[in-house]
Amino acid sequence: MTAHLAEAADRSRFTAETERFRRELLAHCYRMVGSAHDAEDLVQETYLRAWRAYSAFEGRASVRTWLYKIATNVCLSALEPRRIRVLPSGLGGPADGSEGAPSRLAPGEVSWLEPCPDGWIATAADDPAAAVVARESLRLALIASLQHLPARQRAILILREVLSFSAAETAELLGTTTAAVKSGLQRARARLHELPSGPEELLEPSDERARALLDGYIAAFEHADAALLQQVLRADATLEATPFRDWQAGRANCIRMLDAYVMGRPGDWRMLPTTANGRPAAIEYHRDTEGVLRGHGIVVLAPTAAGVRGVISFHDPALVALFGFPEVLAE
Numbered sequence: 001m002t003a004h005l006a007e008a009a010d011r012s013r014f015t016a017e018t019e020r021f022r023r024e025l026l027a028h029c030y031r032m033v034g035s036a037h038d039a040e041d042l043v044q045e046t047y048l049r050a051w052r053a054y055s056a057f058e059g060r061a062s063v064r065t066w067l068y069k070i071a072t073n074v075c076l077s078a079l080e081p082r083r084i085r086v087l088p089s090g091l092g093g094p095a096d097g098s099e100g101a102p103s104r105l106a107p108g109e110v111s112w113l114e115p116c117p118d119g120w121i122a123t124a125a126d127d128p129a130a131a132v133v134a135r136e137s138l139r140l141a142l143i144a145s146l147q148h149l150p151a152r153q154r155a156i157l158i159l160r161e162v163l164s165f166s167a168a169e170t171a172e173l174l175g176t177t178t179a180a181v182k183s184g185l186q187r188a189r190a191r192l193h194e195l196p197s198g199p200e201e202l203l204e205p206s207d208e209r210a211r212a213l214l215d216g217y218i219a220a221f222e223h224a225d226a227a228l229l230q231q232v233l234r235a236d237a238t239l240e241a242t243p244f245r246d247w248q249a250g251r252a253n254c255i256r257m258l259d260a261y262v263m264g265r266p267g268d269w270r271m272l273p274t275t276a277n278g279r280p281a282a283i284e285y286h287r288d289t290e291g292v293l294r295g296h297g298i299v300v301l302a303p304t305a306a307g308v309r310g311v312i313s314f315h316d317p318a319l320v321a322l323f324g325f326p327e328v329l330a331e
Contacts (some may be wrong), residue, residue, distance in 0.1 A: 014054050017063050018047065025071050027120040027138060031158050032075035034085035034147050036116040036322055042078060046071040061172075068163070069173040072155050084147040085113040087140070087312065088240040094249035101261050102244040112242040113144055115276040115300050115314055117323050118205075135278035137162040140300065140312065143277070145195045153188040160185050203303045205280045210303040211273075214280040217301060217308065218271040221284075225266075226259035234307035241313040254311070270329055276300045283320055284313070285329045293329040295320030 025046060029039035049070050057066060091110070095102075121134045136142070137158075146154050152174065159170045160181070167185075171178045203210035213232055220228035230251070239254040240247040248254045263269070270293050271282035281300040285293040295317045302310035320327055 010054065011051075014051055018050060018067060021064055021067050022047075023120055024134075025067060027116070027134060028068065028071055028158065028163070029075055030116045030120065031137065031143060031146060031162065032072070032151075032154060033079060033082075034143050035111075035114045037114065037318065038078070039116070040322075042074050043071065045074050049074065065165075065169065065173070068159070068165075072159065072173055076151050076155060079151040083111045085111045085144075086147065087113050087144055088242065088245060088247040089238070090144060091245055094238070095246040095253070102241070102246040102257065105243050105245055107243070110243070110245075112314075112316075113140065113147070114316070114319065115140065115281065115298060115312075118275040118278060119324075121278060133162065138277045140277050140279070145192055148195060149188050149191055153184050153191070156181055156184040157188040157192075201304055202279065202309075203305065205275045205278070207303075209305060210280050210301075213303045213308050214273055214282060214301060217299075217311075218273065218282055221263060221269040221271055223266050224263045224268065226255050226263060229255050229258065232308050233311075234304065234309050237308055238310045239313075240311070241315060243315060271299070272325060272329075274298070274323055274325075276323070279303070283323060283325045285320075293331065295325065295327045295329075298323060 022043060025043050026039050029042040029046075030036055033039060033042065046067065050067060053070075057063075061069075090113075116138060121138060146157070149157065155174060156170060159165045159173060160167065165173065167178045167181045170181045174181070203213075205211070216228060216232040220226065220232065233251045233254055235251050236249070237251045237254050238247065238249050239257060248257050268287050270285040272285075274281050274283055276298060277300060279300050280303060281298055283298050284296040286296040288294050297313060297315040297317060298319050299311060299313040301308050302312075317327065
């Protein structure tokens with residue numbers, strides 16, 4: 001067999017052994033860094049490093065464990081020089097309701113948290129119990145909280161409590177001791193306990209009530225009808241949007257802001273339903289000055305039995321393609 005054929009055979013074997021883990025590695029890297037775009041880049045780097053080291057792998061560990069070791073260390077290296085990613089509510093309290101238009105922060109002034117596609121979450125068909133854990137571990141509120149942990153504590157918490165690696169396995173993955181892992185996990189738990197986190201009590205996207213709330217939110221925007229939001233939002237609803245510093249608390253303030261500065265006229269917006277981070281969401285399209293509906297971003301809802309508790313809109317056109325939607329919407 002020529003060297004070329006041997007390399008092709010190795011590549012084929014490598015792909016067969018590793019590619020099935022790509023989706024869960026995307027979720028892992030996303031939990032670590034809080035950015036779907038960065039997670040894609042980090043998984044690409046993981047596979048590149050894995051391929052370079054494949055000939056020396058020799059099956060001393062499971063392929064999955066080996067890939068997680070590479071991915072975790074790729075993430076830790078990437079996190080060293082970076083600021084934590086936040087949502088607007090992580091920058092301070094809500095606006096008092098008397099301000100004018102929300103203040104947009106300059107690019108690079110803040111590193112914003114991003115949503116991730118539900119396609120990165122293990123399906124119930126794969127493992128029903130694992131699917132529940134994976135979905136809950138990708139909640140935006142949890143991802144935001146994880147950003148406040150030191151990178152290695154974050155890795156320990158995710159490896160132990162989300163991925164169920166043992167303390168010894170986690171120590172091996174991170175090149176440390178079992179005692180250090182146990183200590184790091186204790187500190188990570190204590191830090192998370194200090195951070196504010198409201199009750200989740202959220203409806204699953206498959207719940208008919210959740211879909212009805214999403215449909216109502218979409219209809220309000222597409223018809224520029226702020227009154228419809230009264231039927232969708234809870235009295236204590238919150239509204240956040242990146243890249244804006246200001247965020248709103250209370251249904252009246254949320255509706256005032258959306259009606260005055262966002263909704264525009266009927267037909268200015270089109271929204272296509274999807275899911276993100278285990279929650280109902282919609283891809284946003286906004287009509288430009290030429291009348292073309294261009295991808296604008298994605299909005300993620302926190303639905304409860306009493307209505308939508310939180311709305312987070314991510315104004316980033318690049319997210320439209322990442323979620324698998326066209327950049328321009330034909331009519």
